[in-house]
Amino acid sequence: MIIKSLYQLGIWRRNPSLTKHLTFLLKSDTWSKEQLLEYQLLKCKEFLEFVYEHSAFYQTTFDDFNFKPSEFKDLEQLKQLPTITKMTLIKYNRLIHTNYPFKRMFSALTSGTTGESLAFLKNEEWDSRNRAAMFRGYSWYGVHPADKNGYLWGYNIEPKQTLKIKWLDRLQNRFRIFSYCPEEIKNFAKNLKGAKYLHGYSSMIYEVAKLVNRSGLKIDHDLKMIKGTSEMVFDSYQEEVQKAFGLKILSEYGSAESGLIAFECPEGNMHIAMEHVIVEEEDGEILVTNLLSKSFPIIRYRLGDMVELADTDFKCSCGRAHPVILNIAGRVGVKIIGKTQEFPGRMIYNVIKNLSTEHGITLNYQARQHIKGVIEIYIEQNKDDSQYILEMELNKYFKNDIDFNIYYGRDLHNMEEKLNDFITTIG
Numbered sequence: 001m002i003i004k005s006l007y008q009l010g011i012w013r014r015n016p017s018l019t020k021h022l023t024f025l026l027k028s029d030t031w032s033k034e035q036l037l038e039y040q041l042l043k044c045k046e047f048l049e050f051v052y053e054h055s056a057f058y059q060t061t062f063d064d065f066n067f068k069p070s071e072f073k074d075l076e077q078l079k080q081l082p083t084i085t086k087m088t089l090i091k092y093n094r095l096i097h098t099n100y101p102f103k104r105m106f107s108a109l110t111s112g113t114t115g116e117s118l119a120f121l122k123n124e125e126w127d128s129r130n131r132a133a134m135f136r137g138y139s140w141y142g143v144h145p146a147d148k149n150g151y152l153w154g155y156n157i158e159p160k161q162t163l164k165i166k167w168l169d170r171l172q173n174r175f176r177i178f179s180y181c182p183e184e185i186k187n188f189a190k191n192l193k194g195a196k197y198l199h200g201y202s203s204m205i206y207e208v209a210k211l212v213n214r215s216g217l218k219i220d221h222d223l224k225m226i227k228g229t230s231e232m233v234f235d236s237y238q239e240e241v242q243k244a245f246g247l248k249i250l251s252e253y254g255s256a257e258s259g260l261i262a263f264e265c266p267e268g269n270m271h272i273a274m275e276h277v278i279v280e281e282e283d284g285e286i287l288v289t290n291l292l293s294k295s296f297p298i299i300r301y302r303l304g305d306m307v308e309l310a311d312t313d314f315k316c317s318c319g320r321a322h323p324v325i326l327n328i329a330g331r332v333g334v335k336i337i338g339k340t341q342e343f344p345g346r347m348i349y350n351v352i353k354n355l356s357t358e359h360g361i362t363l364n365y366q367a368r369q370h371i372k373g374v375i376e377i378y379i380e381q382n383k384d385d386s387q388y389i390l391e392m393e394l395n396k397y398f399k400n401d402i403d404f405n406i407y408y409g410r411d412l413h414n415m416e417e418k419l420n421d422f423i424t425t426i427g
């Protein structure tokens with residue numbers, strides 16, 4: 001109980017407005033599509049007017065495009081504005097930041113796959129509403145953020161920091177694995193007693209599940225939710241995790257600058273947090289407008305992911321009217337370079353996915369390309385009859401334009417960082 005109240009005290013101090021926003025989101029959770037759209041339009045207009053008044057960058061941009069927030073009355077009008085990228089946010093960082101004197105702001109720092117890092121300030125309401133959206137997702141599973149939870153993050157922690165992190169974890173009723181040795185995993189499994197949820201990188205959750213299954217550890221747990229962040233979830237992960245913990249990994253989608261975009265419901269669909277973000281799709285690419293981002297406005301932002309949105313008349317059996325993202329299909333612009341032509345970076349993933357759906361073969365893999373026309377595929381599973389089918393399928397898609405070197409029985413994970421399914425130094 002003490003830990004619980006300490007945790008709540010922490011929340012109260014850092015995010016004083018969170019409870020209020022969560023109460024609102026739990027109400028809007030049952031709104032109709034019309035109600036949601038009406039609210040979104042209202043919030044968007046308010047946001048654009050605020051931005052126009054307080055951000056030098058957007059003031060100039062709006063004027064250049066003859067865009068008048070005061071005349072905003074249809075979400076379609078957003079399309080009159082240009083899109084921005086992470087480079088825009090880095091290059092015009094100071095001018096994008098608004099001059100409004102917020103009482104409290106938090107520093108945020110993101111590092112991208114390209115190595116460019118982005119620093120910005122988040123006003124308290126933005127941070128609190130964003131957390132509230134995450135906690136609403138938890139509530140769909142009967143999980144309270146103060147519930148005991150296991151955290152599976154990959155990065156190695158310096159011994160000096162261990163003590164501090166252990167304390168912070170205690171405050172948040174959280175426990176984690178500090179190394180992936182069998183003894184630690186055993187401890188972790190013991191700790192699961194009384195825990196309500198697990199979260200972290202999907203590949204880490206998978207590794208632990210595998211060790212749990214192999215060791216035959218009998219785990220006494222009452223987990224209600226397993227949340228994977230930042231990575232794609234292979235089908236084989238789900239099998240292993242289901243076997244170990246009796247639950248599937250659910251996805252949460254978003255980024256620091258875009259905020260939480262979508263959260264997977266118990267029916268397996270990722271619902272867009274319409275109260276906070278406007279999602280557009282342009283040639284398969286996602287564009288996000290973050291209506292909370294008043295200190296550092298994010299409008300029509302190219303997050304860099306390819307997505308597939310459900311049709312507007314799609315209805316999820318959970319009853320929520322919030323639109324659904326069916327699939328996040330990899331990064332924008334990553335290419336596989338063949339001898340005579342180029343292929344989308346997602347093609348290998350599609351082949352492996354087909355193997356699973358059409359042939360019942362699940363493989364964990366990582367593909368790497370450093371030379372034109374040649375790709376190495378590292379596979380975790382051991383070599384068996386599936387090799388023939390894999391080669392046949394690859395050939396079906398890539399013809400003879402790419403030579404594949406396939407290595408079986410490989411350890412894909414170094415336990416230190418998230419796992420990329422395709423690494424290229426030339427595409």
Ligand SMILES: [Zn+2]
Pocket residue numbers: 265266267268269271316317318319320
């Ligand atoms: Zn649903």
